[in-house]
Each structure stands twice: as structure tokens, then as C-alpha cells.
Amino acid sequence: MSENTTVEIAIKRGKWLIDYPAKTILFTSLIIGIILQSQNIITGWTIIPITYILPFFLACLYWCITITKWRIWAFKNVRNVHELKKRAIQERLIGADNSIYEKFEIKSQNDHKEWELLKSKFDKDDIFQNDPSISEQTIIYYSKIKNLFQTLLGFCGIAIGIYLTSDSNNIIFGILILVLGIYLCYKEFKEAFNTTPQIILNDKGIETVNTKFYNWENIKNEEVIRDGFGKNTHYYLVYDYPNGKEYLKIDDYNTNMKILNKLLILYRGRSVNK
Structure with a gap:
């Protein structure tokens, strides 16, 4: 089993294999349906199922089939499966365990067997991979x-x-x-004109504009999540600390979900290694 594929490469391949084609199928089918409707090729009761329901069905069917293929390939070829799973859920490639999305995945009998074997990889901790290009401390401000x-x-x-x-x-x-x-x-x-640091990260811990500094050993479940859809999509830094929970909106900061999640993994990993 080769495990030379990085999490980033696996996520990019997932988007090109699943996300982008599914959206292409959806919008192309919608446009074709609208054109057929405008030309009176489809009329009457057939308009709604062909023009508006069929495109979503085709896109969902494509996702249900390809997500299984990508999931098995990705978790077979990536060593850090915990990070991969978290990233894949954040990027909405897969659903959380026992979610409705997982129930819709189409798996053959061989797919089921292979996935059950791959689950054993979650018994191992991820291997920390340091990035020397990231400084000892990162301070995040409002984005000019x-x-x-x-x-x-x-x-x-x-x-x-x-x-x-x-x-x-x-x-x-x-x-x-x-x-x-x-x-x-x-x-x-x-x-x-607000020069106050909004988030401070280093190998000792994390501090935000709303929450005082906490060491990594006092922090749990840190990640950046996406909430909402379309124009109502927002991103939040969340983590649990003693007797509380941070839920900080980062939309206006000079960072994004991908970068900040990478920093969270990096600084916690440095702390553990020390």
C-alpha cells in the first residue's frame, strides 16, 4: 500500500473528480432543460421532472458513485487519515460518520470489504509533518x-x-x-484601522480577541468550520476550552479556512513534539 499522497493532493483530486463534475452536470442539465422548455420540446407536466428534478438527480447519482471510489483511493494512499477525514468533511466532499450523506454512498460488496479493512488505519495517530516556512508565531488581523x-x-x-x-x-x-x-x-x-490582533497562534497555545490565552493541553476539538450555503456561507474558528467554547467568525480576517486549519495542526504538532 503506497502512502505517499499528501492530504492536500487527495483533497484536490476529490474536488476535480467529484465536486466540479457534479456541479457541471447539475448546471448543464438545468440549462439544457430550460432550452428544451423554451423551444416547447418539453411541455406540460414533464417540465418540472425533466427541467428541475432530473438535473439534481443526475448530479446526486454521480456523487453517490464517485465518492466511494475517491474515498477508498484517498484513505488507501494517504498516511494521515485523521487529518484527511477532517479536511474532507470541512470541504464537504464527504459527510460526518452516520450522516445522511454517508448513507447515500453507493458501495459494491468489494467496496464495503475494502473500506472495512482501511478503517484499521484510524487506530494509528497521524505523523506530524513540520513546515519550517511557518514562523514560530502567527498573528492574524483584519484583512485590509x-x-x-x-x-x-x-x-x-x-x-x-x-x-x-x-x-x-x-x-x-x-x-x-x-x-x-x-x-x-x-x-x-x-x-x-483596528490594529488589535484577532488571533494569536504559536506552539504554546492560542488566543483570540474574544478568549484569553490557553495552552494546547487545555484546548480540544480546534478547527475552522463552514456554516451556511451560497452567499450565506461563513467561516468560524471553533474550539473547546475549560468551561467554555470559542466560536469566532473569521470572514474578514487575513486568513481562510484552509490556511488556518493547517496552522492549527502545525502548532499543536509542534507543541506535542516539544
Whole structure:
């Protein structure tokens, strides 16, 4: 059994094999269905099942078949299966244990046997792989680039709001847009000039703007999670500490889920090795 594949390579392959093709199948089928509907090739009661239900069914069927193939390949060829499993759940390639997603995976009898054999790999701890390019301490602040982009959106909202208020038919809607634009500008300006560290990470422990410093031995279940879908997707740093739980939104910080999860693994690993 070769175990030379990294977690990052396995996740990328999963996205190219499962995630991207499934989305392509979904949107392509929807477009084809809408075109057929517009040309009156499909009419009447067949519109809903062919145009709107079939695309989701095809995409789900593709996922149900390919996820099993990827899961067996990935966990067979990656040494650090605990990290791989956590990353795959975070990236929504697979579901958590006993979740509804897991129940929909299509497995042959051989797939079941192979997966049961691979489960024994979870009895071993992951091997720590240090990254010398990461400094002894990482400090995370508000992102100036994100602040600038959001500020520009705020100014656009102000301009549109002023324009709409000049029309008596749109004055209420214009005032609403204007207020939202002003609020967004105020919020982003405030964050842009906020020089307080939001998260501090090192091999001793972690501290956030909301929670005092705790050593790694007093922290459990640390990870960055994704919550919501589409435009309502947000990312949170979560971990348990004595008598409490951190749940810090990181959307506006100069980091992301992938980077911060890597840092959490790295600094805890350095702490254990010391």
C-alpha cells in the first residue's frame, strides 16, 4: 500500500473528480432543460421532472458513485487519515460518520470489504509533518484588502441610494440602500484601522480577541468550520476550552479556512513534539 499522497493532493483530486463534475452536470442539465422548455420540446407536466428534478438527480447519482471510489483511493494512499477525514468533511466532499450523506454512498460488496479493512488505519495517530516556512508565531488581523473591497461596495450603495431617493417612486428603497451603504462603510473603516490582533497562534497555545490565552493541553476539538450555503456561507474558528467554547467568525480576517486549519495542526504538532 503506497502512502505517499499528501492530504492536500487527495483533497484536490476529490474536488476535480467529484465536486466540479457534479456541479457541471447539475448546471448543464438545468440549462439544457430550460432550452428544451423554451423551444416547447418539453411541455406540460414533464417540465418540472425533466427541467428541475432530473438535473439534481443526475448530479446526486454521480456523487453517490464517485465518492466511494475517491474515498477508498484517498484513505488507501494517504498516511494521515485523521487529518484527511477532517479536511474532507470541512470541504464537504464527504459527510460526518452516520450522516445522511454517508448513507447515500453507493458501495459494491468489494467496496464495503475494502473500506472495512482501511478503517484499521484510524487506530494509528497521524505523523506530524513540520513546515519550517511557518514562523514560530502567527498573528492574524483584519484583512485590509477585504476592508477596501467592502468599503467600495459601501460607497456604491451610498451612490445608488442617493440616486434612488431623487425619484419619489423609489424613495423608501433608496433610503434603505443608502443606510446600508453608510453602515457598511462605517463598519469597514472601523475594521481597517483596528490594529488589535484577532488571533494569536504559536506552539504554546492560542488566543483570540474574544478568549484569553490557553495552552494546547487545555484546548480540544480546534478547527475552522463552514456554516451556511451560497452567499450565506461563513467561516468560524471553533474550539473547546475549560468551561467554555470559542466560536469566532473569521470572514474578514487575513486568513481562510484552509490556511488556518493547517496552522492549527502545525502548532499543536509542534507543541506535542516539544
